[in-house]
Amino acid sequence: MFDLSEIELRPGQDEVLKYDSGHLAVPAVPGAGKTFTLAHLAAKLIADGKVQPGKILIVTYMNSAVANFRTRINNFLEAYGLAENRGYDVKTLHSLAVNILKQRSDLVLINDDFTVIDQQQQSQSIYNITAQWLVNNRQRWKKTLSNHRKAEKFKKKFPRIVQSWISYLKMRGINRSKALQLHKHTFDSQYLSWALELLVAYIEELNENAWVDFDDLLINTWKLLKSDAEFCQRLSNKWTYVFEDEAQDSNLVQETILKLIAGDDGNLVRVGDSNQAIMGTFTAANPKVFRDFCARDDVKQESILYSGRSSQDIIDVANYLVDWTRKEHPNSACRDALEEQKIQAVGPEENPTTEGHQVAAKVFTTQEEEIDWIVNQAKFELEDNEAQKIGVLVPNSYVQEDVVNALEEKDLPVESVGDLKQGQQFTISALIKAIAYLAQPQDEEKLLELLTEVFMKDFSNEEDKIIAKLFKEENIEEIIYPLGGQLSAAKLPEELFNNQQLYQQFNRAQEKIKNWLEASVELPPDELLLFVAESLEFEGELLALVQGIALQIRDQLRLNPEYRLIDIMGQLNDLKRSFNQLADKFNKLSGFQPQEGVITVLTAHKSKGLEWDTVFVNSIVHDSYPITLNDRFRGEFNYLVDGRKNPKAQVEAELEKLVDGQSYQDSNREAKIKVIKERIRLLYVAITRAEKNLYLSSHYKRRSPFNDSWWNVKPSLVFQILQQYLEGSNHHE
16 A cells, blocks of 8 residues: 555646546646546545545546556555445446446337447458448449459458448438438449448348447437436436546547536546547547547646656657647648647656667668668667567558567567467467367368377477378377277387377377367367367466357357358358457457567557557658658558549548538548648657657668569658757757
């Protein structure tokens, strides 16, 4: 337990802790300690008796943040001499919506017969609907291609476009009947026409299967609270204070839900950083929502601008980026991308010193040279201090793979965020190999693969060859069911009999596989999977993963009661994808924290909320971090005809014209400006992950992912500006 009297509050934190009622906005810079401040405020209000007879509701957007808030609040409650887990609730926005809707299922038709589908299930549903639409409307979509050889690429990318369309339309309140009505006023060639057709098909699939998605949860919650004032008041009485974390990632529907619960005269605290709003181009998040809340006359604002995370040199780079963007950005429409919100250092007691640390910008001829330099510099940093945490922040998964491969070639400790953990990869691989063999027990190749890659994965290639030799000399029945229960020494390859470790492991594997085969006759596939997992001694998180996989197979069996193991294997590719998505969901629930002595490689988007001693921000080139309208934009589909290269932006513009009567804007230009703004904020986020060392880098050429040709690129203008700033200051090495 810590002593409250020993806590030294930073400027801004002290003012926030004076809050006791009303609407409060708390803009907070990176590393300002906003979780600490919110948790402290919650415990203080509880200790002061302000919350009674209700509770404080803390709403966050990440499952991993829920446990963190609970731990922090409980620590403060203990310091106040109070019992833990009293006086507050911490919920994700979606769990809050489920909780509210279940209380009035009679009004919104959400009950135990409905299943809330997750993002993975939603993606699969949209993929199926989209595939059918593409088949039925081939002539319509092929007219949009400037290069018909890119048809397969378009078909691959299209489901994600459709997902963004559907979410946008639903958040605009477009239901099935409204979509059908609007569709009458569109042309076949319009993206909006396509989007409305796909929305109707998606809604019909949801209704047919008694499913609701996350968007439905939010929209139905919003409608319920708006229509039932008495119920809304009951919630306000239950939660006398409402706190929102990461408010910059909110949208109008989410904000309205929280404001309705808090009430016009209630208590609402929203904490966020508009300069870290990086979700808008691929979700419904809108940074303008939090900015507008901060600017309201009836909202008090207390900023927390002091941060103890980074050295002064790194803070200077981040603040210079804010200055340049607001005053000198070549496109005046982009100058509000960052708020006039400068980071202030707490002081030498908390912020890392600049002595012995580096802030530098380097440009290379090729991307390969850039990655080689990062690998060598990361190796040097680890050798200098093996306990430090190092992050390599990349613009996309292609660069991530290249960096990880280069680090692994040098045998450096690396963790690639977004990839499955090693144990999860083995678990999924082992289960698929087990199912594959048990579905076809006469297949020698599948049995050999199961033996060598699952049971004997720790043995050498030479020892694997010994097992393979056995298969050449004996048939499969004799290997699994030998006379007398065990193969005689005379029938074994001499190398196997003389290698006791290998021999013993082979016998253990043989016994387990025999048990699996016998169980496969009695057990349905989902139960067989659990039996296999238990015999392989999977525990904890890995066993939970298997249980999740078994539930997915059970769902398949419920839809197709006649399915047997061989039918399950017929969907192997779908199985692999869904198993991997399930493992990824497990990882998101548990959260991620960088480890000492390990080089973390991840996209800049996934770095938000994390920090490292040393950070490399690489590939700051014109298509990853565009600054001018003439730059290349990765969000555009260059193989589509002119005027139709940005389907998401065009649907938004076409709907605004149809519904709101707005004059048709240049949707492509507006979309580019939106991307430019968000990429500036993304670079700001990446820079502010660094505590001691910061390396920015770019290049002029990169190899094509499709062949050995080279693509000419150019360093982003913002990289050039930061490089000039560093070279003109004393911050470079």
